[in-house]
Amino acid sequence: MNYWLMKSEPDEVSVDDAFAAPRHTVPWTGVRNYQARNFMRDQMRVGDGVLFYHSSCAEPGIVGIAEVASTPYPDPTQFDRKSPWYDAASKPDAPRWLLVDVKVLEKTRNLTLPELREDPALADLVVLRKGNRLSITPVEARHWRHLLKKLGASSA
DNA sequence: GCCAACGTTGGC
DNA sequence: GCCAACGTTGGC
Numbered sequence: 142m143n144y145w146l147m148k149s150e151p152d153e154v155s156v157d158d159a160f161a162a163p164r165h166t167v168p169w170t171g172v173r174n175y176q177a178r179n180f181m182r183d184q185m186r187v188g189d190g191v192l193f194y195h196s197s198c199a200e201p202g203i204v205g206i207a208e209v210a211s212t213p214y215p216d217p218t219q220f221d222r223k224s225p226w227y228d229a230a231s232k233p234d235a236p237r238w239l240l241v242d243v244k245v246l247e248k249t250r251n252l253t254l255p256e257l258r259e260d261p262a263l264a265d266l267v268v269l270r271k272g273n274r275l276s277i278t279p280v281e282a283r284h285w286r287h288l289l290k291k292l293g294a295s296s297a
Numbered sequence: 298g299c300c301a302a303c304g305t306t307g308g309c
Numbered sequence: 310g311c312c313a314a315c316g317t318t319g320g321c
Contacts, residue, residue: 148307174305174316197307254308272314274306304317309310 143189144280145180146203146268147243148196156193156205159245166210166244170218171226173238177277182239185209190285191243194268195251196276202253206294211242249292262287 147169149155159167172178186209193205215236218224231237257263267278280288 150307176316201308274315276306299321301320302318304315306315307313309312 143184143186144191144282144285145185145189145209146192146194146266146278146280147207148194148268148276150197151195152198155195156245156248159193159207159243160205160248164210164244165246166242168216169240169243170216172216172240172276173226173228174276177275178239180277180279181241182213184279185213185241187212190280192280192285192288193243193245200251200253202251202257203249203288203292204251205245205249206247206289206292207243207245209241210244213239213241216240247294249294252288252292260287260291 149159151158153171154167159165169181172181189209191207191209192203193207195201195204215233216226216238218226219228219231219236219238220233221227226238228237257266257269263269263284266280266284267273268275
């Protein structure tokens with residue numbers, strides 16, 4: 142069992158949007174970074190824990206507990222000419238971009254970025270590292286436990 | 298394979 | 310809108 146933090150822009154897909162979707166599940170479309178793709182392709186397993194994070198918004202922070210809900214499969218938006226994530230260089234018989242489905246288990250309060258930064262127990266959380274821009278980052282088990290306790294999450 | 302130029306992310 | 314940090318591209 143691995144744990145992850147996955148960023149979504151709430152203007153695109155918020156935790157409310159994801160929770161309102163059928164089975165509380167959304168395909169994690171639009172990742173166009175190889176390192177993030179590789180996490181989904183090579184390391185994620187169904188049932189892995191996910192922290193749902195809102196980025197590029199007024200109050201960035203962790204807003205929900207989720208889980209990996211599928212094995213990896215090709216991101217359909219890469220083949221859609223009208224999609225902002227269209228990739229002309231990716232061919233259907235050799236898809237460049239894969240994704241997984243993510244199921245929201247529980248919405249939480251917004252554990253904001255400033256709160257995360259001021260907690261010494263989270264000092265080396267990957268997403269807080271200087272200059273980090275990865276939209277998917279691994280979370281250590283001790284950080285996961287600490288964060289779930291902090292959130293009072295029932296999905297622990 | 299190097300690296301400068303350019304593009305993107307994302308907090309502020 | 311600014312800009313630091315980082316990833317990607319492409320000429321050589």
